[in-house]
Amino acid sequence: MSVAILRQGDYLIASIQSDLSDTEVVELRGELAELVGTYRARGIVVDVAALDVIDSFVARSLRAIVLTASLRGAETVIVGIQPDVAIAMVQFRLNLEPLRVALDLDAAISLLDRLTRGDAEDGG
């Protein structure tokens, strides 16, 4: 699979290297769900910079990844949506409702830091 999943502290970083087939997207989803449990990860960053196209299936899968991970106790941030991809997504009105997005890895990590700490504050 052309996705490298790296561990960085409490977070998992899934870096997509090239365009993915639908099967690979589904595999990625299953693998992330599994690894969140294995490493007890608190956050996931999905880097989609290599994707030239984000169609409705990929968008829905990203949404599924976010929801699945959140049921397993991890927050997810998407980074690296290309400008033309962003325009296309807006034009096609792809529903990205629960997706949190950051510009780059740095921003994603600090967003995750805020989110995972925010969890504790929510309860307060």
Added chain:
Amino acid sequence: MKRQPTTRARTRSAAEPELEDERMDEQPDRSAADAEVDQDAASLLQELVAYLRDNRTELREEWARRISEAELLGVMSDEEIFSEATEVYDNYVDALETGSIETLQTYARELSERIIPRGVETHEVLGIVLLLRDVLARSLFAQYQDDLELLNRILDAYEPAANRIAVTVGVSFVEERERVIHDQQEAMRELSTPVLQLRERLLILPIIGVLDSARARQLTEQLLAAIRDNRATVVVIDITGVATIDRTVANHLVQTVEASRLMGASTILTGLSSEIAQTLVDLDVDLGMMKTVGDLQGGLEEAERLAGYRGGPAGDATGDVET
């Protein structure tokens, strides 16, 4: 075990009407035939029984051989099969002779009680009874092959009785099996779901097994009572032991969480396997208002943080998270 006598009484009374039905079925035939034929059949049956008694040893061995050949009753040893076969054979012949299947029924039920826990399947029991029928029928063929007319009449007497015996044994076995299943279901339903207090104001509710509507309701009631009694502020529901989850179960969980919230306790759901998590997302179940954590350990850490904030002075655990 204590329940057995009543259950037996129940199965017996359940079986009896069936017998009467069968007898009633036979009634028109009997009224059509005259009494002489009846007597003829009875004497034939006597002859048959005598023949089967005389050839007991060979037929029994033949039958046991056919059972091992067909690889039935794999869980039992050859000696066990042979001794059971002897018992069944004698009971079978008795039942043929007296036409009363009650003894056989009792025996079949006891046999089922003995062999069901060892994993004997329905097809095996039916298989061995049918084998015995075949073995006996064949020996009858061999015995009376010179006189086809007599053979026919013997078979006329033999077949209905043999079939009724086969049905009786099969039904007894299935009834016993159903009783076992029923008892086990009962036992599973009665498995209590404990609500445990882990810390002051922190409860754990480990759910194991199947969550159906009745159990979910009972569970919710227990949980709410425990929340009130312990003045709990945080509840951790762990579903590591729940094998599958569907929309109904998920909705039960949502309701449980909602109800606890109304009691002033916040709920953390833990132990969702990756499969369950993906299923829930695919089903589009709205678990948005639920706080979920991957495993029980994480859930307890989270719960302690929550309880620490709520239960009076903030503890150490909260301090380092905050800053």
